[in-house]
Amino acid sequence: MIALIRFTASQGKGIILLLASSLFSAVLAVALTFLIGQVVGAVPGVGSASLSTFAWLSAALVAVFALTSVQPVLQDLVTLRTIYDLEQATHARIVGPLLDSTHISHLESREVQDRVSRAQGIGSFGVSTGIESMGGLVNARLTAVGSAAVLAVSFSWVAAVILLASNFLLEWYSARLLRAESDQLDDLTEEQRRYAYLFDLPMGAAAKEVRVFGLSSWFVDRYLRVWTDAMTPLWEERRKAVFPTLLIYGIHLAVMAGIAVVIGRQAASGELSLTVATTALVAMLSLGMSVDGHSASRLRRGLEALDAVESLPGLVAKANGPRLMGTATRTEPADESEPLVRFDGVWFKYPESGASADYILRDLDLSLHSGEALALVGVNGAGKSTLVKLMAGMYRPIKGRILIQGVDLSELGEPGIHAWQDRIAPIPQDFIRLPFSMTENIVFNSRAGVHDPDQQLREATKLAGIAKLIGTLPHGAETVLAKTLEGGVDLSGGEWQRVALARALYSLRNGASVLVLDEPAAALDVRGEADMVDRYLELTAGATSMIISHRFSVVRGADRICVLEDGRIAEAGTHEELLKSEGRYATMFRRQAERYAQGAEHA
Numbered sequence: 001m002i003a004l005i006r007f008t009a010s011q012g013k014g015i016i017l018l019l020a021s022s023l024f025s026a027v028l029a030v031a032l033t034f035l036i037g038q039v040v041g042a043v044p045g046v047g048s049a050s051l052s053t054f055a056w057l058s059a060a061l062v063a064v065f066a067l068t069s070v071q072p073v074l075q076d077l078v079t080l081r082t083i084y085d086l087e088q089a090t091h092a093r094i095v096g097p098l099l100d101s102t103h104i105s106h107l108e109s110r111e112v113q114d115r116v117s118r119a120q121g122i123g124s125f126g127v128s129t130g131i132e133s134m135g136g137l138v139n140a141r142l143t144a145v146g147s148a149a150v151l152a153v154s155f156s157w158v159a160a161v162i163l164l165a166s167n168f169l170l171e172w173y174s175a176r177l178l179r180a181e182s183d184q185l186d187d188l189t190e191e192q193r194r195y196a197y198l199f200d201l202p203m204g205a206a207a208k209e210v211r212v213f214g215l216s217s218w219f220v221d222r223y224l225r226v227w228t229d230a231m232t233p234l235w236e237e238r239r240k241a242v243f244p245t246l247l248i249y250g251i252h253l254a255v256m257a258g259i260a261v262v263i264g265r266q267a268a269s270g271e272l273s274l275t276v277a278t279t280a281l282v283a284m285l286s287l288g289m290s291v292d293g294h295s296a297s298r299l300r301r302g303l304e305a306l307d308a309v310e311s312l313p314g315l316v317a318k319a320n321g322p323r324l325m326g327t328a329t330r331t332e333p334a335d336e337s338e339p340l341v342r343f344d345g346v347w348f349k350y351p352e353s354g355a356s357a358d359y360i361l362r363d364l365d366l367s368l369h370s371g372e373a374l375a376l377v378g379v380n381g382a383g384k385s386t387l388v389k390l391m392a393g394m395y396r397p398i399k400g401r402i403l404i405q406g407v408d409l410s411e412l413g414e415p416g417i418h419a420w421q422d423r424i425a426p427i428p429q430d431f432i433r434l435p436f437s438m439t440e441n442i443v444f445n446s447r448a449g450v451h452d453p454d455q456q457l458r459e460a461t462k463l464a465g466i467a468k469l470i471g472t473l474p475h476g477a478e479t480v481l482a483k484t485l486e487g488g489v490d491l492s493g494g495e496w497q498r499v500a501l502a503r504a505l506y507s508l509r510n511g512a513s514v515l516v517l518d519e520p521a522a523a524l525d526v527r528g529e530a531d532m533v534d535r536y537l538e539l540t541a542g543a544t545s546m547i548i549s550h551r552f553s554v555v556r557g558a559d560r561i562c563v564l565e566d567g568r569i570a571e572a573g574t575h576e577e578l579l580k581s582e583g584r585y586a587t588m589f590r591r592q593a594e595r596y597a598q599g600a601e602h603a
């Protein structure tokens with residue numbers, strides 16, 4: 001609770017307003033109780049009060065009643081503002097540690113994913129719902145205390161204590177019920193991710209395939225099955241709880257009815273005046289209805305969500321291995337003779353792949369020299385993309401070192417790794433496709449400080465072969481690349497690949513010096529591929545480059561080609577040298593060349 005208040009207080013005055021508003025609401029509830037009794041007792045002809053006293057009391061009652069009616073609207077305004085600020089702050093605290101790290105192991109960690117789900121609030125019971133409930137709970141508690149005091153003073157402290165005990169029983173029970181339910185939901189974070197994924201997929205990434213293969217009903221069926229399987233135990237628990245719930249609520253109602261009967265009898269026998277009887281009855285009703293097990297449970301969930309938010313940075317750090325304590329930020333050469341990148345006896349397998357999984361890279365040695373155009377080939381799953389991710393410092397080797405111009409990546413602190421990552425201009429296989437303009441897709445936000453960014457953009461798009469395409473777009477380079485947005489267009493896979501190439505070339509002209517192309521021609525047609533081959537040297541001019549491709553036409557122009565096999569570099573040399581040595585490369589190249597030749601014959 002203290003943590004929640006501290007967190008809310010850190011977001012500004014919202015918490016003070018929220019608590020003040022709850023206090024005001026409780027004061028109004030008690031005042032209403034008191035005034036109803038007084039007004040009834042002062043009705044002309046019933047009590048001894050004068051007409052003017054009755055009029056004043058009635059006016060006060062109407063005023064309090066009016067305030068009671070307006071108060072929820074004010075409370076909503078305060079709550080909405082506070083919740084809005086809190087949701088933003090919570091979101092920033094969740095996303096911050098996930099995005100801040102230079103590594104990405106945490107994004108593949110199930111433990112981190114579960115913690116993120118909890119931080120966001122499972123079953124939508126998050127930090128902000130907890131805060132919202134805190135207001136309701138404070139209100140309920142103060143109303144209960146005030147009403148119990150009025151009941152004790154006006155009627156009987158025994159009745160007040162019994163009703164408080166009944167309230168407590170009811171609250172304890174409903175809180176227990178909700179706790180059991182939310183604990184069950186906690187165990188379902190993976191299932192929730194699975195059905196959320198199945199829900200999004202047919203409307204997003206797999207929209208086209210789902211339709212072409214007629215998978216719509218299969219997806220709906222699958223989604224419902226996963227969802228039903230996940231929810232069935234929850235419903236079963238709810239079903240089992242029906243009878244005990246009726247029983248507990250029945251006891252509570254019986255207690256209230258019992259007190260009402262005693263008050264009524266004492267009023268009828270003249271032991272209680274009409275004012276006191278009415279005050280006691282209203283106080284009893286107000287106390288009996290101030291039970292709020294839901295707010296208490298939601299507050300507990302909010303605290304748990306806050307706990308998850310606060311522990312997330314530690315868990316992210318744990319998933320990425322010991323924190324980078326290195327202080328080196330330099331990635332400029334200490335020794336000019338050192339290669340730009342050197343893998344030195346590197347062993348690697350993915351952190352989440354388990355102890356029994358085989359290593360993907362095994363004692364790998366590889367150097368990439370400044371200004372060199374290096375190509376990496378190997379069969380599917382050989383570990384080429386993995387090697388690039390390691391080179392970019394997104395994962396750490398399990399054994400061995402990766403040196404950047406003589407400096408071990410593990411000796412660089414986070415700023416050093418950031419600086420190194422800034423020097424890499426990549427086109428990964430699953431490159432980013434932003435639903436923004438063509439310009440934003442290429443330059444991101446890096447126009448500031450760039451000399452003549454428009455000219456640079458023109459050069460990059462020309463070199464990537466999309467200058468003509470931009471000319472045909474309705475708003476030129478400012479056209480939004482998403483059909484679902486107004487004025488937006490959809491690009492073909494090959495066109496997107498050229499946009500990604502333009503992005504890499506633009507960043508190469510603005511500080512980056514290492515071009516990494518992972519299957520850059522995968523979506524290009526024959527002419528596009530030939531064009532890329534012809535201009536390979538032009539594309540990589542002035543840069544150090546690493547190109548990965550299964551298309552040998554693309555890699556043959558590289559200064560050096562390395563064959564990755566069984567986790568290490570099995571062969572290395574120029575295209576001609578490797579052909580001459582009649583090894584693995586030569587076999588793969590000839591097989592592909594034959595297929596191309598056969599294809600040409602049949603064409």
Ligand SMILES: Nc1ncnc2c1ncn2[C@@H]1O[C@H](COP(=O)(O)OP(=O)(O)OP(=O)(O)O)[C@@H](O)[C@H]1O
Binds near residue numbers: 360378380381
């Ligand atoms: N994030 C990951 N977590 C666990 N295993 C992974 C992950 N990414 C890749 N792998 C596994 O690592 C191995 C190497 O994958 P990688 O993508 O590096 O191969 P590749 O040589 O680039 O393959 P391709 O030519 O098909 O692109 C594969 O067995 C793959 O299943």
